Amino acid sequence: MPLVPQEHLDEVREELVRARRAGHRRLLVVYSDDDSRLVTVALDILYEIRDLVRGGEILYAYHSFYSDGAMRRELFAKGAPKDIDIEYISFQNLDTILGRTYNGCIIDLINNLEPNDLGKLMGVVRGGGLYLLLTPTPQRMLESVTRFQSNLIVPGYTASSLKKFFVRRFLNKLSEHDGIAIYDADSKFFVKKFPRQTVEPQAERKIVYPEKTKIPLKVFKLALTQDQVEVIKNFEVLYTKSEKKKVFVLTADRGRGKSSAVGIGLGWLVHKLRRAKGRCRVVLTAPNETNVQEVFRFAGKVLEMYKHPLEIRTESDYIVSIESKGIELVYLPPLEAMKTRADVLVVDEAAAIPVPLLFKLLDRYDKLIFSSTIHGYEGAGRGFSVRFLKRLRSREDIDIIEYEMEEPVRYASQDPIEAWIFDTLLLDAEPATLTDEDLKAVRNKEVIYYAPDEATLFLKNEKELREFFGIYIMAHYRNNPNDLGIMMEAPHHFIRMVKTSTGKVVVSLELAVEGSLGPELSRESAKGAWLMGNIIPDRMIKHYKILDFGDLKGVRIVRIATHPHVMNQGLGSFALAKLEEEARANGYDWIGAGFGATEELLRFWVRNGYMPVHLSPEKNPVSGEYTVIVIKPLSERAGRIVSIIAREFKDKLLDSLPSPYYDLEPEVALLLLEATPRFQTPFSIPLLKKARFLMYAWSDMTIENCMDVMSALAKYYFKAPNPPELTRLQKLCLVTKVLQAKSWHATLEDLKISMPQVTSELKEIAKIFSKAFLNVYSPEEALKYFFLTLKDLEENI
Incomplete structure (x- = not known):
């Protein structure tokens, strides 16, 4: 006999039937502090709807490294219907299922609530499917410490210092959005029922294939949407000969089938180039190999259609190359892709790669496909559009094709679960729209440095929060939902902003308190131990062995970004000056930052009085940049220590330029040398x-x-x-x-x-x-x- 009353099961079933008609998903949250009750309720629901989800797999996501998480998984597996295919996956392996589609997904959130996990999982269920979230009671969620949160408790803070704003936002958004019900398994009560709204039947997808095309119909028929057909058709342009570089720029929200469409078009293009030239080499690059798996898979499908026998090489279950006679498709990290040649370069998740590196890749190849997510856990592509495309369009040596996909592949438009996850994780946050009045205020320096009340900002003032976070999405090439979670939960992080007199956010600052370590932790760092949440003290003590630095208390600027429409107007420098005033008044010894070293960015920090003190020994494999740390001392003691460190850094840099900094951009090296102290030193030559x-x-x-x-x-x-x-x-x-x-x-x-x-x-x-x-x-x-x-x-x- 089911634990859940039949009338409650009927409600879930009826809502899922309605969702299937609309091609939308539904989400049901079940909470309890009793593990066995949660599992039983989940099984009751699955048995009730099994005829609706049969015919495809159900995904069950859990935390394998927690004994209770593994226990719930075993309990569920024992009771699960035998006529349903269920795939079990631990959260740390979620990357392996990206691109897959399921009829339903059960997510065990008892041990952890991590924004990135939500971002990855909320795109895998097709229309008509159900998400089932198993959670503790709201009270327990607010009282307990998750794995994600525990990693944010740094020296000097305790679990009671956690802010818990992301957990509260998560709970609030579940209550606000359509398509979501919340069930109290202990009281057998719907805290929130599925909103009964008029459901329009999903319109039948009509795909119109091109009549005049070099690409065969059998290739186009792999497409699931008209958007995908249009993407594939654009590969014809890449095949035609031209004296100019040919660049195809493709953008889409997550779940639009972008990577699979690129794979289909690429498979045809490779086949044609192989026939025309006798060989074809393609380099696929992205932040990591997980991003290009769908491209590989669909390119392979098309090549097999053309009877090319394929040799597929994998590493850790990920495809890294596909080869056949005269054909090679290979994945390389961005830095390696810059050192080789190929007939075609595919850059997937291009928004997560710095713009200078994208232009270096552009200079090296003649046929390029830049593909990027606009809104998604992978990062946001609006900044990519603003900073990259604008310059790309101005180049006379390039034929550029642009296309933005809009139609979801797995579910119909206006899906309520997509709306919920975009809202919860701020995936679609945008900077404020600036009027002439706002721009005039900036020109006249009518701006204020503002310290918001964080509870109000994160939980009530949605407009200001979106303006604040939207600036990061525009300005930074590396964004993911965990950035939002850290900002909202970490006890040592705090927020500042610059606003116009008209009330618009134009500079966003995320800051972190670091230091005050004490002698014991400083000695541990000097011996090689990693100090959580103390990036600058950790590097200074490890590399320079001056334990006194650990006694100092400072502010690390985690991220600073200016609204893209008012850049280069002194707003960033204004924000730093005001932060310095505040830090001095509060007794801090230093302000610092760490970032990928480009000449433009480094010049900004040096111009504002920050001293370079450390350079990472290796380039970031994605950005192709060395990380530099800069510090501005505020106290007399900090000034003495930083002066000694900066001199030592200069000496080390001068001796290390042949190796490991052989490939450091000369302009960056010169700026580092000129920004560090000059000092009298003995000199003689035999x-x-x-x-x-x-x-x-x-x-x-x-x-x-x-x-x-x-x-x-x-x-x-x-x-x-x-x-x-x-x-x-x-x-x-x-x-x-x-x-x-x-x-x-x-x-x-x-x-x-x-x-x-x-x-x-x-x-x-x-x-x-x-x-x-x-x-x-x-x-x-x-x-x-x-x-x-x-x-x-x-x-x-």
């Missing part, structure tokens, strides 16, 4: 070395014969308190050819100049160094060093 160098500077010896001396002089030049004047190009020549020890070819490529020009500049630098550091001002004065005797060497003239 006579024989001096003679060799002067022969290069004032006669006909080549630089290769005295690179050791040139390198020593270059290092001294960047340290010297009063160095001689060099042009920017001369400094870049020093960095690239001398300090990074790059080949002539690499130097010319980096600096975009000719061989005669770079050799001339280096020769001129040698003469300047000769005058400034060696007191030799002419060929005549250098001449005495060209004819040395044993006596000269012994007397060391």
Whole structure:
């Protein structure tokens, strides 16, 4: 006999029948603090609707590393209907099911509520399917500490310090949205019933295939929507010959079948190029290989239709390459994709890759497909559209095709569960629309630095929250729902913003308190232990071993972003100045930040008085950037420590430019060297070395014969308190050819100049160094060093 009363089961069944007519999903939350009761209710519901969900798989997501989570899964599996296919997956493996479609999904949220997990799972159920969320009671959810939250409890804070705003938002949004019911399993009572609204039957999808096309009908018939047909048709343009680069830019909300459509079109394009050229190589790149699995799968389907025997290579259950005679499709991380060549480059989730790296990829390939999600857990693509497409359209050497998909593949438009997840995770947040009055306020500097009440911002002031978070979505290439969760839950994070006098948010700041570690934690860090939530103190103590830094208390700027329509108007600098005032007043010792080192971004921080103090030893494989940490000391003690660290960093950087920083952009390296302190240091060159160098500077010896001396002089030049004047190009020549020890070819490529020009500049630098550091001002004065005797060497003239 079921635990759930039949009339309640009937309600769920009737609502699911209505949802199927509309092609929409439904979500039922079942809560209890009794594990066995939760499982029993879930089984009762599944038995009631099994005829509606049969014919496809049901997904059951749980936490395998919690014993009670594994126990509930076993209990459910024992009682589950035998005529329904159920796939069980642990949350840490969710990436393996992306792109799959299920008739229903049971989500065990007892042990954890993580925004990213919700973002991934809320796209896998087809229209007419049911999500069943198993949760503790609301009271227990607010009192307990989840795994996600426990990782946010950093030294100096306890579980009672957690803010719990995301949990409250989650509960509030479940109550607000249509298509959702909430069931109290303990009281056998619907806290919220499915809203009874008029349901319009789902319109039959009519797909019109192109009449005049090179692509066969059998390929188009793999498409499920008209949008997908249009995407596939655009691959014809990529096949045609052109003197210009051909770029296809595809954007879509999640669940529109973007990756599968790209895969279908790509499979046909590869087949045609293989026939025309005898071979075809395609590079697929994305933040990680999980993003391109659907592209691989559907490209493989089309190639098999054309009878190409495929050799598929996988790593950790993910496809990483497909090969056949004359055909290769291979996944490479963005940084590796930049170092190779291919007939076609596919960049999936392009919004998650920095714009400078996208342009480097663009310069390397002739046929490119940039595909990106606009709203989804993978990140948001509006910033990609604003920052990348605008510049792309201005290029005269590019034929660009643009298409935005709108029609969902798995469910009908206006799906209430999509509306709920977009709202809950702010996936569709946008910056404020700025009027002429708002823009005038910015121009006149009529802006205020504002510290919002976080309970009001996160739980009540939805408009301001969306304006605040929407700026991040526009400005940052790496966004995911966990960023929102951290902001709302972490006890050491806090929010500031800059608003116009008209009330619009134009700068968003997320900040974190770090430091005040005490001697014991500082010593642990110095020995190599990882200090949670203390990124800057951890790096400073690990790399420089100055334990005193752990005593200091600072503010790390986690993220700062300006509204895209009012950038470069001083708002970011205004926000930093006001933050500095606030931090000084509250007794903080320093403010700092860590970010991917680009010249533009680094220049912003240096201009605002921040000192570079650390550079990661490896590039981020997705962004292709080294991470730099900058600090602005506020107290006298912090100033002394940071000065010592910055000097040591400069010394280390000068000696590390050949390796590991050989591929650091010369402009970034130069900015780091010029932004760090200059200081008096002993300098001398033995006579024989001096003679060799002067022969290069004032006669006909080549630089290769005295690179050791040139390198020593270059290092001294960047340290010297009063160095001689060099042009920017001369400094870049020093960095690239001398300090990074790059080949002539690499130097010319980096600096975009000719061989005669770079050799001339280096020769001129040698003469300047000769005058400034060696007191030799002419060929005549250098001449005495060209004819040395044993006596000269012994007397060391």
